[in-house]
Amino acid sequence: MKLNHSFPLILIVFIFGCNTNRVTQLKDYNTYLSTEFDKTELLSSAQLWTNKLETTPNQFPYLTKRANSYTQLFNATGDIGYLKKAEEDLVKAIEITNGIYASHLKSLAINYISQHRFKEALELLKKAEANGEKLNGTKKMLFDVHLELGNYIAAEAYLKQIKNTSDFDYLIRSAKWEDHNGNLDEAIVTMEKAALIAEASKLKGTMQWSYTNLADFYGHAGEIEKSYRFYLKALKLDPNDAYAKKGIAWILFSHENNSEEALKILDHISTYFNAPDYDLLKAEIAGHINDKKLKSTALASYQKAVENKHYGDMYNTYNIMVYTEDMLLSKQAIEIAMQEVENRPTPQSYDLLAWSYFKNADVEKANAIIEDYVDGATSEPDVLYHIAEIYKAVGKMDKVKALKGELVASLYELGPTMEQKIKQL
Helix, strand or coil: CCCCCCCCCHHHHHHHHCCCCCCCCHHHHHHHHCCCCCCHHHHHHHHHHHHHHHHCCCCHHHHHHHHHHHHHHHHHHCCHHHHHHHHHHHHHHHHHCCCCCHHHHHHHHHHHHHCCCHHHHHHHHHHHHHHCCCHHHHHHHHHHHHHHHCCHHHHHHHHHHCCCCCCHHHHHHHHHHHHHCCCHHHHHHHHHHHHHHHHHHCCHHHHHHHHHHHHHHHHHCCCHHHHHHHHHHHHHHCCCCHHHHHHHHHHHHHHCCCHHHHHHHHHHHCCCCCCHHHHHHHHHHHHHCCCHHHHHHHHHHHHHHCCCHHHCCCCHHHHHHHHHHCCCCHHHHHHHHHHHHHHCCCHHHHHHHHHHHHHCCCHHHHHHHHHHHHCCCCCCHHHHHHHHHHHHHCCCHHHHHHHHHHHHHCHHHHCHHHHHHHHCC
């Protein structure tokens, strides 16, 4: 993500050499590390609709209500099994009703988006659009999916169609669009407006979502204190918000060089929330502190988790990086990257393909992909680093020098494991 700050090269040595200032305080978040998530209520809700379906199996509204309970369970626990159960119920509801309800189509599209099945989600949303029911909401989702698929002209067209600067849904999408275009300052301003609307609505979930997204944006902009405070605001609303806790763990690791405390938070999260990428963060931290045993354990845990066929292509991006960086299986990485380009032909997907070829010692192929599909199309720091390494390999040192300044500015976002690599560009 490109930051709207210029860093003169004279500052590079200073930035690499200085210690970061502490922004976290144990007393702020420690109370949230003793929380125990109780999913009894959500399980009871799902069971209630199951009981009703056993009595009247053709009552499709019960299917959608149970799907909603399963989705909430997935969001709260990270258990992919619940997301797949929700999918089954929604598919069945659509079959029973012959797909006449746009709301059902959109609910299944949301489920597919969570599974990174964006092309299938798009097909459902096209049907919902043709249906015409609550069309504005459908257009909002069409923006989301087109943006994920790299269909930027279509995404912008839908964003213009839903424009309403007093509407929360429009503002959060406008912020995402500005961020996509590298306009981080404008993205923050827009998201701040959305947060004010969320607070006025007093809807807990909407407020919580706004706070964690603002925290992310502030982190990308280097405003770590603000990022931290918004993660805390999210936790005040929901003490079990795993994403907010992970955000604080990243601040401890990347900004404060406190790996031990970061790992403590991640260990706590893993007691109730299970997502494979959390294991990869543990592995990254372990690598930074040279704890080979922990890194090996965390990577093994990740690999075992993603063997679950229910994940499908959800972890393609992570798998590519594991294969290229840790397992040195670049040919397998190329295969996955080609699938990801097919699924989602974005600059980020092409970058992963280029990086896989680069790691397979096919530098010319990697460079051609970067030139054709990636350079100038995104400002994500991890992508810029890949571009810089590939350009260095083919001797484009003027471009590498320009990228190095941006990478130094993005060091917090990239993490301390990248510091030495950026120095060596």
